[in-house]
Amino acid sequence: MIVKKGKVLVEQRYPVNPFSSRQERHKGTSYLVMDPKRSKLAAGLKTGLQHPPQEHDIVLYLGASAGYTVSFLAQQTPLLLAVEFSPVMMQELLFIAQELPTIAPLLADARQPEQYEHRLCEADYLFCDISQRDQVDIFNKHLKYLRRGGIGALALKTRSINAVTPPDIIFKKVLNTLQQRMEIVEHHRLEPYQKDHYLIIIRNDTTL
Numbered sequence: 001m002i003v004k005k006g007k008v009l010v011e012q013r014y015p016v017n018p019f020s021s022r023q024e025r026h027k028g029t030s031y032l033v034m035d036p037k038r039s040k041l042a043a044g045l046k047t048g049l050q051h052p053p054q055e056h057d058i059v060l061y062l063g064a065s066a067g068y069t070v071s072f073l074a075q076q077t078p079l080l081l082a083v084e085f086s087p088v089m090m091q092e093l094l095f096i097a098q099e100l101p102t103i104a105p106l107l108a109d110a111r112q113p114e115q116y117e118h119r120l121c122e123a124d125y126l127f128c129d130i131s132q133r134d135q136v137d138i139f140n141k142h143l144k145y146l147r148r149g150g151i152g153a154l155a156l157k158t159r160s161i162n163a164v165t166p167p168d169i170i171f172k173k174v175l176n177t178l179q180q181r182m183e184i185v186e187h188h189r190l191e192p193y194q195k196d197h198y199l200i201i202i203r204n205d206t207t208l
């Protein structure tokens with residue numbers, strides 16, 4: 001997963017990516033182009049993200065939706081546990097998972113991880129993209145499934161928390177709360193790709 005010539009590129013290992021109409025080749029390797037207007041992960045990479053998921057990482061992904069970002073990540077990760085609570089979105093995701101064997105789809109409410117924790121394994125990377133008022137709580141609830149030293153990414157949609165308060169005030173408040181419990185390694189405002197969104201990256205350190 002790299003940014004090259006201003007584009008976010010993901011190495012293509014499996015022949016399928018239903019969302020990618022663009023493929024590029026560099027030095028004999030085939031890459032897929034990911035759209036930062038559709039993916040907070042891609043928007044993060046375009047705005048300077050230094051800690052994206054690595055090739056060997058087991059990823060726990062909350063808010064998989066119809067699988068846009070998942071379909072790219074699944075090209076490079078050994079296992080991607082994809083949680084989504086909308087049956088309509090899950091139906092789309094299942095079509096993709098049939099083609100990409102690294103995706104493990106979980107139709108479940110991320111507010112209640114205890115209902116599916118028997119299906120989880122320890123993750124190296126937690127990605128949370130759930131635009132709900134309680135998105136920070138949902139993220140926090142899943143930190144116990146992240147290995148010590150693992151990376152957590154919270155795609156924060158400020159408007160879902162409060163549509164009236166300015167986005168930067170909400171962002172600072174969330175950052176302060178998280179800082180008390182965990183190490184923040186970087187954060188990015190995702191404009192101009194994702195309006196009123198931030199990406200906050202933490203390292204799971206159980207000693208804090």
Ligand SMILES: C[S@@+](CC[C@H](N)C(=O)[O-])C[C@H]1O[C@@H](n2cnc3c(N)ncnc32)[C@H](O)[C@@H]1O
Pocket residue numbers: 038039040062063064065066067068069070083084085086089108109110111129130131132
């Ligand atoms: C902003 S979309 C995610 C987009 C996706 N990450 C992507 O890049 O393609 C948020 C998703 O979270 C899902 N969602 C919202 N609340 C949820 C919950 N409590 N549990 C699981 N999924 C939830 C929604 O159904 C929606 O598909």
